[in-house]
Amino acid sequence: MAGGMALSLAGPVTAQKGLSSKFTPTAYARPTSNYSPFTTPDYYTFTDDLVIERNRPGKPHQGKVLAAVEAHSDDIPLFAGGTVAKLIDEGYTGYLIRVSNDEAAGSTLGYGVVQNEKDIQGAAKALGCKKAFSFYYRNHRMDDNALIEIRARLIFLFRVLRVNTVFAMDPYDHYDENPDHLVVGKAVEGACWMSGGGKEYPEHYKAGLKPAQVREKYYHPRSPQGHNLVNRIVDIDSYIDQKVRTNVANTGKGPAGATGSRLRQELAREGKKLPLLGNDDETANFAYVKHFLMDDFRLMGQQFGLGYAEAFHYIGPQANYRDNIRKYVDNHVVPL
Ligand SMILES: [Zn+2]
DSSP states (O other), X not given: OOOHHXXXXXXXXXXXXXXXXXXXXXXXXXXXXXXXXXSSOSEEEEEEEEEEEOOOSSOTTTTOEEEEEESSTTHHHHHTHHHHHHHHHTTOEEEEEEEEOOTTSSSSHHHHHHHHHHHHHHXXXXXXXXXXXXXXXXXXXXXXXXXXXXXXXXXXXXXXXXXXEEEEEOTTOTTXXXXXXXXXXXXXXXXXXXXXXXXXXXXHHHTTOOOOOOOEEEEEOOTTTOOOEEEEEEEOGGGHHHHHHHHHTOOSSSSOTXXXXXXXXXXXXXXXXXXXXXXXXXXXXXXXXXXXXXXXXXXXXXXXXXXXXXXXXEEOOOOOHHHHHHHHHHHHOOOO
């Protein structure tokens, strides 16, 4: 499981000092800035066929559509914002789909709903998405909803939008305390498979929709509890500032938003200043997010010789089995 690449590049084998030689380490502790609990998970297991996805010149994804699905308004911006921005820049049309109403993140429940409704529009714009959708299920209560309903709504949207690629929280993330994440991950996974089926919700076809062939999935981990199998590291160095701006747009939820300007104002009241935060609120918010909240993504990238990186369990297009069998038949067929 632990290939030479992961062992030599990941480096944290030193954390396994004292481990008896009869044990082979398979999970790797990440280096951490300890600036934020909402960045990269504590442990990763890297596959031995790990791929590093770099920038691709031109618009190789022109004509393709991605859906970035999240339980909460800060999930995609924090964990996958760099890669979503990268793929959109490389030609994808992107859509952001939020499944909860984010009521648990605001000064009151009602305020949380309104603020996050506004924020998701700003985050979608910063990512380069064409449109944001919200399903408005109650925050942290999603395990009380019928999974089949969430999945059916996703199937409908995947077909309407002609989705080829999805981003979602890994439905097999270990140790996640948040009940919404795994519910959404499981709904997305089922929807990806069923969206292409001719017998699933046939009334959609009567209404003019076509099956959606979702062929690529980028599953991202959640921190700090998440621990998932990583087979793809994405170089987001060119998109880190866009990722920062996406997180700054998230004012109602998560650790970013206007935290930098609030810290700057707090210090000013004490007659102090932090040079990092500059002289205005906009600079303070950007610098705070980049310096404190993105540092773990820098440390993740550093392990692979990159500026900043995000990690995924990527599931790509399946082999064309029918064509392969046909080729076998053509090569081996004999007269009766
Ligand atoms: Zn979340």
